[in-house]
Amino acid sequence: MNTQEIINLTTKYIANTYNRFPIALVRGKGCKVWDADGKEYLDFVAGLAVCNLGHCHPKVVKAIQEQAEKLIHISNLYHIEPQAQLAELLCKNSFADKAFFCNSGAEANEAAIKLTRKYFKDKPVPAEPAPHLMRGIKQGGENKFQIITMEKSFHGRTMATLAATGQKKFQQGFEPLLEKFIYVPFNDVKAVANAITSQSAAVMVEPIQGEGGVNIPSESYLKELKALCKEKGLLLIFDEVQVGMGRTGKLFAYEHYGVTPDIMTLAKGLAGGVAIGCMLATDEVAKSFVPGTHASTFGGNPLATAAGIAAIKAVLEEGMLENCQKVGKYLLEKLHKLKAEYPFIKEVRGKGLIIGMELTVSGADIVRACMEKGLLINCTSDTILRFIPPLIVTEKEVDEMMKILISILKTIKV
Ligand SMILES: *Cc1c(COP(=O)(O)O)cnc(C)c1O
Numbered sequence: 390m391n392t393q394e395i396i397n398l399t400t401k402y403i404a405n406t407y408n409r410f411p412i413a414l415v416r417g418k419g420c421k422v423w424d425a426d427g428k429e430y431l432d433f434v435a436g437l438a439v440c441n442l443g444h445c446h447p448k449v450v451k452a453i454q455e456q457a458e459k460l461i462h463i464s465n466l467y468h469i470e471p472q473a474q475l476a477e478l479l480c481k482n483s484f485a486d487k488a489f490f491c492n493s494g495a496e497a498n499e500a501a502i503k504l505t506r507k508y509f510k511d512k513p514v515p516a517e518p519a520p521h522l523m524r525g526i527k528q529g530g531e532n533k534f535q536i537i538t539m540e541k542s543f544h545g546r547t548m549a550t551l552a553a554t555g556q557k558k559f560q561q562g563f564e565p566l567l568e569k570f571i572y573v574p575f576n577d578v579k580a581v582a583n584a585i586t587s588q589s590a591a592v593m594v595e596p597i598q599g600e601g602g603v604n605i606p607s608e609s610y611l612k613e614l615k616a617l618c619k620e621k622g623l624l625l626i627f628d629e630v631q632v633g634m635g636r637t638g639k640l641f642a643y644e645h646y647g648v649t650p651d652i653m654t655l656a657k658g659l660a661g662g663v664a665i666g667c668m669l670a671t672d673e674v675a676k677s678f679v680p681g682t683h684a685s686t687f688g689g690n691p692l693a694t695a696a697g698i699a700a701i702k703a704v705l706e707e708g709m710l711e712n713c714q715k716v717g718k719y720l721l722e723k724l725h726k727l728k729a730e731y732p733f734i735k736e737v738r739g740k741g742l743i744i745g746m747e748l749t750v751s752g753a754d755i756v757r758a759c760m761e762k763g764l765l766i767n768c769t770s771d772t773i774l775r776f777i778p779p780l781i782v783t784e785k786e787v788d789e790m791m792k793i794l795i796s797i798l799k800t801i802k803v
Contacts, residue, residue, distance in 0.1 A: 417444025441658035443779040449661035452699035472689035484649035485669035490689030494630035494656035495545025497666035507677040509533040533590040539575040541601030591624040596642035599631035603745025611646040634658035638714035638741030661700035717741040744776040764793040
């Protein structure tokens, strides 16, 4: 099929939830992708921070092929070798003791929200029964179910994660929302402290906000948040769905800040492009998930977890973290230099290979113009260009990208 035929078929049969660009990508290799008409693009979107290893990394392809011939799906009624092995890899390389697998970022956050509730329900009933217990409600545990999340956060599109997401634009039209989420400004520990009540159970935060505009916290923010959670008996949940798996130059973003959470969620970059989600937790918290409390038919299936093993090994063994740090710094400096020349660039910020360039003008036209010239970049929150290339991107490819970007920026009139 050519591009127009694919677009026509999409328009006819696909629910209209996406504002798609008028191209159809059919093939990819490394940092390059090709559309159905054969046009080549340099990809600085990487499937929205999913294809961290570049497109169709040979080790991931091989793992999928080999696993597909052996066993594609079985059920969590039985033990699954690659699932257990991927869990081991994730736990040994993080703070965590236990993993729960699912199929997306939203599902991983759902698991985190459910585990939080269950964890407090499992806590011994206070010696003095609370009034509602006296009224005969046979619910053990502490009365804690409120989760504090951040303004400009993004945690997913299911009903619970939509409520967790601190952005009205995603919630509108879907009310009533799941209760007991409150939002405070990102990077503001005092605001969290002021929001805590006797019902507060957890603080849920992206160590670096992705969708909300590549917002980087102060060096001490997460550490202070952890201390506050500890003092008040709250769980700390890191949503690393976007910034985990090497995106920031370390395997997990929290490693930059010298602090570990109680629960962490992963998805996007975890399996080299294959759909997967994972919630990691300490033993102390994870023990509240007992048989029957949570499940996923496809969660941790052989195919996805075999891909995950290949992906995480490639990230760790092929110098991708080092490359991410080096090329990320190179790109950040190049973008910074543009600020002097183009007054509509307000700020450039990032860590590793998640970089945002905030403009005083809309970014949509720039993205479209770049695409016409064979460059894929992303714009989030209307005015923030987001650069999230594969972690294998080279300085030469950054130079190529800059050439196209500058040719477009030159045409912007303000
Ligand atoms: C993308 C994203 C999600 C949602 O992931 P899905 O796989 O689309 O459900 C959740 N949290 C963050 C931080 C994300 O970037």
